[in-house]
Amino acid sequence: MQGTQTRYSQLFGKTLRNFPTDETSKNAKFLIKAGFINKRIAGVYEILPLGKRVVSKIENIVREEINAIGGQEVSMSVLQPKELWSETDRWEKLKGAMYQFKDSSGKDVGLGFTHEEPMISMVRERISSYKDLPIYLYQIQSKFRDEPRPRSGLIRGREFLMKDLYSFTTSKEELDKYYEIVAKAYKKAFDRMGLDTVYTEAAGGVFTNENTHEFQVLTDGGEDTIFHCENGDFSENKEIAKVKEGGKCPKDGGKIKESRGVEVGNIFRFGDVMSKKMNFNFKDKDGKDKPIFLGSYGLGITRSMATIVEVHSDDAGIIWPETVAPYKIHLINLGGEKVRKESDSIFDKLCNDQVEVLYDDREESAGVKLADADLIGLPERWVVSEKTLKEDSVEVKKRSEKDIRLEKISSI
């Protein structure tokens, strides 16, 4: 666990003077320039200390919401054997999309693309009675997908962090019920991290033939196209859409709009399809074997971080919602030794109060420090200078607002 306060002079991952030229997406440009992430290869990014704090906050919000609906956290292996995936024929189906290779002994192995098979396998080994169901397991872990063309920074990568939840229930009714519960929990989690989502019907791809639902955040930086009602009660992904821009909403007759969106979450009902293929049953009250119903629910952690940046920023930089900001306060001292001493003691005070504060204690010009504060985008900027000290105050400015106010040092 990282400390709640950091001196910027000690922080690894300082801001860059220029935007990276090999990125065009807003999220990648800002996150790299501001020192949150580092690009390794196409579609693969490393998370620096500032970014790690944001990721942790998003993870914790998601954890809280999933724990609240009965989820139990586990950690599955990333490295997986071919045999497991062959049980559902997905080893073949996912050729070219899943990283598959041979280990030194010639055995076929792959990197986790998703985790239905290993999850089922693990539960299959340990659950056999209706008394043990339902059960809800989730993890937060890196997923690997061999994207033919990664793009849009963290929105579409080849290695990314995802929260994946799996529900194991005894019937379709129970699955449907939980599906709705997850949908509500997702909505709440996204709300908490500052993302407005549109609940959108979509296709299941190689996951399932049944329709699924996506949580779409409307932004031009998105890669999906959705058709949705202006009243917000209806939305379909382009791939299955039966309506068109300007058409009428089948629910309330409202106007249909076409928008770009980022799919930050996606929920699936597998039903008993996988269970039948994998001989995944439970013993019911009547003593008979019945298939376990599976639901699968994904939520992109790093993709959410990127989407937050797409949605919450201005020309100067990121504007983090308070719930996911790496720190709450960006403390800056402008001026000589006297100012430094004062700001040092304000920093100490904030530390004692366990306030999350990033203290830019560098000997840099005002322009550099202020520009960096805008770029990094913490919710509040506190400036200490000769000017504010004359009033025994610090200047407080919210990143999202223009207003500046003076706060008496004695009241901190």
Next chain:
RNA sequence: CGGGGAUUGGCGCAGUGGUAGCGCGCACGGUUCGGGACCGUGAGGUCGGCAGUUCGAAUCUGCCAUCCCCGACCA
């Protein structure tokens, strides 16, 4: 996987045949101190890789790699 563009110090760039330069950053000294300050000194690159043409290649040719964009794909 098709089409297009790019690759030169940490970052951003210039250099179109004669043996590499600028800005920023970095290090040291000094002056500054409310919106990316200034002066001085200094470190740092065999120009993505391999092969070729040439007396001579960052520069020309071929192949390869990597990155970006458009499309296909998107589980």
